[in-house]
Amino acid sequence: MKLYDLERSGNCYKVRLLLAFLGQSYERVPVALDQGEQRRAEFLRLNPRGQIPVLVTDDKAAIWDSTAILVYLARRYGGEQWLPGDPLVMAQVMQWLALEQNEGRYGTARARVLSLGIKSSLGQSGTLEESRRLAEVAFAILEERLSAHSWLAADHPTIADIACYPYTALYPESGVSLDSYPAIRAWFRRLEAWPGYIALPRRPAPAAR
Numbered sequence: 001m002k003l004y005d006l007e008r009s010g011n012c013y014k015v016r017l018l019l020a021f022l023g024q025s026y027e028r029v030p031v032a033l034d035q036g037e038q039r040r041a042e043f044l045r046l047n048p049r050g051q052i053p054v055l056v057t058d059d060k061a062a063i064w065d066s067t068a069i070l071v072y073l074a075r076r077y078g079g080e081q082w083l084p085g086d087p088l089v090m091a092q093v094m095q096w097l098a099l100e101q102n103e104g105r106y107g108t109a110r111a112r113v114l115s116l117g118i119k120s121s122l123g124q125s126g127t128l129e130e131s132r133r134l135a136e137v138a139f140a141i142l143e144e145r146l147s148a149h150s151w152l153a154a155d156h157p158t159i160a161d162i163a164c165y166p167y168t169a170l171y172p173e174s175g176v177s178l179d180s181y182p183a184i185r186a187w188f189r190r191l192e193a194w195p196g197y198i199a200l201p202r203r204p205a206p207a208a209r
Contacts, residue, residue, distance in 0.1 A: 001026040004046065004054040006033060008118075008201045010109060010166035011066040012053040018070055018162050021196045022077045034119065067097050070159040082159050092153040096160035099138060100167075107134030108167040111174035128175070135176050139184060142168065146183035150190060157191060165191055169200055 005012045005028045031037050031052050038050045047054045047064035055069045056062050063069050074083035111131035113120045153160040169188055171178050178184055
C-alpha cells in the first residue's frame, strides 16, 4: 500500500494511526502542498479533488478522503474491531464520523489552521471566533458521551474514536481549552495507551521572516 501523505495533516494522521493499530506496513509518499503537487496531473489521476490523504491499495485501487480510507482499512484488515458489522453499532460509528466532518472540521480543525496561519482552503471561510464556538459544540457533545462511556460507539475503540481524536487532541494549537472537559482528557489517555499508538503530528515550524 501507498499513502499519499502530509506529516502535519490531522486527516493523514488518522490513517497512519489506524494502520499502526492494525500493524499494516505501507509506503509513505509525501505530498508538498506548498509546491502545488496536489494539483499536478499525476496526483489528480489518483484524486480528482486534489486533496490528501490518498491510499493506493495493494490491488492498485486509489481511495481518497480520510473517512473512506478508514472504512476500507477497518473492514479489510480489522475484522469486527474497528468497524463492527452490527447495524446499530455501525450507525453509531457513522454518527461520530459525521460530527468530525462537520463540527470537528469547521470547528477544531479550522481553528487550528487559522491560529497557526497554515495555508489551506479550510481557512478561506469563517472566522477564528466562529471556529472556536463550533469546537466548543463538538467538545460538549464528546464530553457528554465520554462521561458515561469509555469509547464513542462501542465498548472498545473504533474508527469513530480515531476520526474524532486528532483535531480534538491538537486543541492547544486551536487556541481553545479542555479544562472543563475531563472525560475527553481521560479518553485521550485511553487511546494513547492502546497498543501501536503513534504520536500526533508535530506543530509546523514558524515561517521565516
